[in-house]
Amino acid sequence: MTQSFRDKLHGEGYRLTRERQVILSFLETAKGHHDAVEIHQRLRINGHRISLATVYRTLNLLAELKAVERLCVEGQPATYEINGADQEGRPHHYHLVCSVCGRVMDMDPGSLGASMQKLEEKLPQTYDFRATGHQLTFFGVCDRCASS
Amino acid sequence: MTQSFRDKLHGEGYRLTRERQVILSFLETAKGHHDAVEIHQRLRINGHRISLATVYRTLNLLAELKAVERLCVEGQPATYEINGADQEGRPHHYHLVCSVCGRVMDMDPGSLGASMQKLEEKLPQTYDFRATGHQLTFFGVCDRCASS
DNA sequence: ATTCGTGCAAAACCTTTGCACTTAT
DNA sequence: ATAAGTGCAAAGGTTTTGCACGAAT
Numbered sequence: 001m002t003q004s005f006r007d008k009l010h011g012e013g014y015r016l017t018r019e020r021q022v023i024l025s026f027l028e029t030a031k032g033h034h035d036a037v038e039i040h041q042r043l044r045i046n047g048h049r050i051s052l053a054t055v056y057r058t059l060n061l062l063a064e065l066k067a068v069e070r071l072c073v074e075g076q077p078a079t080y081e082i083n084g085a086d087q088e089g090r091p092h093h094y095h096l097v098c099s100v101c102g103r104v105m106d107m108d109p110g111s112l113g114a115s116m117q118k119l120e121e122k123l124p125q126t127y128d129f130r131a132t133g134h135q136l137t138f139f140g141v142c143d144r145c146a147s148s
Numbered sequence: 149m150t151q152s153f154r155d156k157l158h159g160e161g162y163r164l165t166r167e168r169q170v171i172l173s174f175l176e177t178a179k180g181h182h183d184a185v186e187i188h189q190r191l192r193i194n195g196h197r198i199s200l201a202t203v204y205r206t207l208n209l210l211a212e213l214k215a216v217e218r219l220c221v222e223g224q225p226a227t228y229e230i231n232g233a234d235q236e237g238r239p240h241h242y243h244l245v246c247s248v249c250g251r252v253m254d255m256d257p258g259s260l261g262a263s264m265q266k267l268e269e270k271l272p273q274t275y276d277f278r279a280t281g282h283q284l285t286f287f288g289v290c291d292r293c294a295s296s
Numbered sequence: 297a298t299t300c301g302t303g304c305a306a307a308a309c310c311t312t313t314g315c316a317c318t319t320a321t
Numbered sequence: 322a323t324a325a326g327t328g329c330a331a332a333g334g335t336t337t338t339g340c341a342c343g344a345a346t
Contacts, residue, residue, distance in 0.1 A: 015346070017345070037334095
């Protein structure tokens, strides 16, 4: 649990509860994409009795504070991933989504990242649209599913 | 209503019903992003009594046949847009989503389209992932919302 | 002490589905 | 005639919310 998270909470008038610490810790350790129900169940297995409603409320809060990133994929519940870098509104990676099993993987933007950011800045000229971020997702078949 | 749509329907053993024609016609005329409930209501206003269930079933079918494109945006119902070009699995445009009002606009991929396609082809080398398509969405503030 | 967070259960919301009836082929 | 599509109402899954209780400040 980073100090900056505590600060952000306090800065906005939120409280540092046990539930919020537990959920954030879980995401820091689990290091992948997890939906609310999954998080709820795995916390329960680890002996934590946090209600599903609180898991949802906490994930919304963490997403708002940009402590986690929310990803919405068609036909699946929203998934949440810890936000490593503490950058402001800049997506630090893209996603690969397997159309067969639904698994979500991270992808390094590489040199593409800079081009996309430039594009983002040039958007207003053409479309009268002030972009604050973007999201790039590739769909396809992951290694596991390809080999079976 | 394109001939190719009729052919596609028949080719897969589907029937050309009045409901399907009406829904497709609506999307051809409306030319934007529309969700199921909105389509249902506007058809109703135009005197068509098509059930919401049929609207959903038809949109699923049209999406499967790639006659329309489905777009899922966080916190909003799925929207559907007529698929102009009859290309196979290749996204022909990207999206601008206004974070304030939720409006979705189309964006011409321009030269980016080719780079992205190349990237898609190179993905397996790095990530062991066979990509079949991708989706790029910019978030920000649209002209209408910026001026108010 | 006060304000905010939590748990529970109920609701909201979008979407799908079972079944009997209707329609396209 | 037959198989597929439709409408209705009910259920499904995900997420939010009202309210009374509990906990952090």
